[in-house]
Amino acid sequence: xxxxxxxxxxxxxxxxxGDDPLIEVRENKQIVMDEFSLKYNEIVFVIEGRLRVRxxxxxxxxVGKGNFxxxxxxxxxxxxxxxxxxxxxxxxxxxxxLCQTFNPDRLTNIIHTIEQPEGFAVLTYNSRLKHxxxxxxxxxxxxxxxxYYFQAKISEMLIMLGAYYSEEELSRFxxxxxxxxxxxxxxxxxxxxxxxxxxxxxxALNMSPQQFTRRFTRVFGETPYGWMQRxxxxxxxxxxxxxxxxxxxIATEYGxxxxxxxxxxxxxxxxxxxxxxxxIRALNQKDLEYSA
Numbered sequence: 001x002x003x004x005x006x007x008x009x010x011x012x013x014x015x016x017x018g019d020d021p022l023i024e025v026r027e028n029k030q031i032v033m034d035e036f037s038l039k040y041n042e043i044v045f046v047i048e049g050r051l052r053v054r055x056x057x058x059x060x061x062x063v064g065k066g067n068f069x070x071x072x073x074x075x076x077x078x079x080x081x082x083x084x085x086x087x088x089x090x091x092x093x094x095x096x097x098l099c100q101t102f103n104p105d106r107l108t109n110i111i112h113t114i115e116q117p118e119g120f121a122v123l124t125y126n127s128r129l130k131h132x133x134x135x136x137x138x139x140x141x142x143x144x145x146x147x148y149y150f151q152a153k154i155s156e157m158l159i160m161l162g163a164y165y166s167e168e169e170l171s172r173f174x175x176x177x178x179x180x181x182x183x184x185x186x187x188x189x190x191x192x193x194x195x196x197x198x199x200x201x202x203x204a205l206n207m208s209p210q211q212f213t214r215r216f217t218r219v220f221g222e223t224p225y226g227w228m229q230r231x232x233x234x235x236x237x238x239x240x241x242x243x244x245x246x247x248x249x250i251a252t253e254y255g256x257x258x259x260x261x262x263x264x265x266x267x268x269x270x271x272x273x274x275x276x277x278x279x280i281r282a283l284n285q286k287d288l289e290y291s292a
Contacts, residue, residue: 001142013237013270014147022150024089025140028081038073039221040091041177043157045125045133049085053120054078055176061119068129069120072176073185073219088133090154093189096177097155098162098170108178110171121172128160147234185219192231196255198224233269240266240277247274
């Protein structure tokens with residue numbers, strides 16, 4: 001299916017086609033074996049073929065067609081993807097919200113009552129999830145790689161998990177998600193905008209700057225300053241392009257009380273100042289209205 005305004009879509013700051021996009025479709029025409037450490041927790045849906053994974057210890061988990069598994073971050077991962085395999089990889093870079101009334105603490109309470117599983121819990125995706133995955137595969141093949149679209153589909157997937165799988169199944173499935181490292185990651189993502197300096201964020205966790213930097217780099221795979229600047233840039237761009245909020249208000253909200261400093265930041269990161277970005281957006285909207 002055709003995507004309109006392709007160049008605008010591909011050049012958008014939210015076009016999610018980097019090394020670790022929120023959602024990725026991976027096809028393996030031959031056997032692939034590798035070992036690495038994940039930046040993010042990943043849910044892998046096997047569409048075709050078979051996947052074998054082993055994390056940290058000598059227990060293999062085989063995941064066949066029609067099944068899915070959660071692979072935890074920050075552990076050495078060995079995997080073998082068999083020839084002809086097709087996977088949909090969903091990276092959990094935010095909180096797990098199964099629905100507004102399904103508090104993750106409910107799963108945590110159950111997890112405390114069960115033994116640590118030797119391998120990973122493998123679930124079978126039902127017809128509802130199969131329909132969702134088909135839509136993702138179709139959109140991916142069209143070139144639809146918008147971060148906001150991905151976020152919406154991840155939210156939809158989590159809601160379906162909460163609705164169609166039992167609490168015991170979900171507790172075993174997410175067992176390795178609920179670790180201290182993940183809680184650390186969640187705190188950073190929820191609170192990083194409250195603190196404009198790395199030292200302030202470290203203090204909020206009762207950690208020294210050195211301790212915080214070591215742990216942050218281990219969990220996120222990059223320095224706190226680099227990650228915070230990149231995340232700030234992504235959010236700022238979205239505010240400029242997708243809202244009519246005054247630029248002065250955006251600057252103040254993201255820690256730039258002096259407008260000139262905000263302009264310099266945008267020029268350095270995006271190649272244009274905020275006013276120029278807004279002007280391009282306005283011109284694109286006019287073109288759309290004219291073509292309609």
